[in-house]
Amino acid sequence: MSDEEARQSGASSQAGAVTVSDVQELMRRKEEIEAQIKANYDVLESQKGIGMNEPLVDCEGYPRSDVDLYQVRTARHNIICLQNDHKAVMKQVEEALHQLHARDKEKQARDMAEAHKEAMNRKLDQSESQGPPQAFAKVNSISPGSPASIAGLQVDDEIVEFGSVNTQNFQSLHNIGSVVQHSEGKPLNVTVIRSGEKHQLRLVPTRWAGKGLLGCNIIPLQR
Numbered sequence: 001m002s003d004e005e006a007r008q009s010g011a012s013s014q015a016g017a018v019t020v021s022d023v024q025e026l027m028r029r030k031e032e033i034e035a036q037i038k039a040n041y042d043v044l045e046s047q048k049g050i051g052m053n054e055p056l057v058d059c060e061g062y063p064r065s066d067v068d069l070y071q072v073r074t075a076r077h078n079i080i081c082l083q084n085d086h087k088a089v090m091k092q093v094e095e096a097l098h099q100l101h102a103r104d105k106e107k108q109a110r111d112m113a114e115a116h117k118e119a120m121n122r123k124l125d126q127s128e129s130q131g132p133p134q135a136f137a138k139v140n141s142i143s144p145g146s147p148a149s150i151a152g153l154q155v156d157d158e159i160v161e162f163g164s165v166n167t168q169n170f171q172s173l174h175n176i177g178s179v180v181q182h183s184e185g186k187p188l189n190v191t192v193i194r195s196g197e198k199h200q201l202r203l204v205p206t207r208w209a210g211k212g213l214l215g216c217n218i219i220p221l222q223r
Contacts, residue, residue, distance in 0.1 A: 018099040026093045033086045040082065043075040052076055133160040135193055136170040137218050146215020151203035153216060154194060161191035173220060180205045180213050 044050050047067040056072060058064055135158030142149050160167060163179040179188065183205050190201045205213035 017103070018096045020100070023093065023096045023100065026089055026096060030086065030089045030093065033082050033089060037079055037082045037086065040075040040078045043071055044079075047072050047075075052079065133191070133193075133198070134167045135160050135221055136165075136167050137162070137173070137176065137220050139192075139216055140219045141217040143210050143215040146208055146210055147204055147206045148214045148216035151190070151201050152199075153190070153192070153201060153203065157192035157194050157199075158221070159190065159192050159218065160198070161189065163188040163190070170220075173218060176218060184213055 044052070050056075050067055050072055056064055056067070056069055063069055137159040139148070139153055139155055139157040139159070142153055142155055162176050163183060165175045165179055169175070185204065185206060187202045187204050190203045192199050192201065203214070207213060208215060
């Protein structure tokens, strides 16, 4: 399909799209038909309440003289035609409402997708503006067989998160010491930067053969 054909197809699709005004016009037509059906039923009612099925001949087979046969036949014919028109309009109303509902759902889905995309872009922009996480301390030495060694800490690992301590709230090594003392036997999430890559570790402060609960020496970084 050429670009010109695609444009014509899109324009044709837009031209055929159902609008709220179209539905309102169909509803007006529906009410108009219902009023005409009622008017024709009123004609039948005025003719001795003859209705749609009562015979138009008397018991001897002669045309009834107590009703206007032309009016009755015309009213009955009009009612049948109008009922068919009413059925067709109701089908059009149903299809139009279905199209409107489907279009609203598509628009809602597009809006949600755009909102999600915008939120993700904002989050990405914020992440880029903030840059990589900044380390506040560094592992200076580790004793073999210590809890720090078992957890996978290595010398020169730069610490960006140690339990509840991070770059924003770190003030001194006392912060780390306090977390360690209150977490004996409990796993701590430790995030480090190693050779430019971020690593997540689980460190359990534990009494061991050596000194302290970690078995490593941590020094603060100048910020």
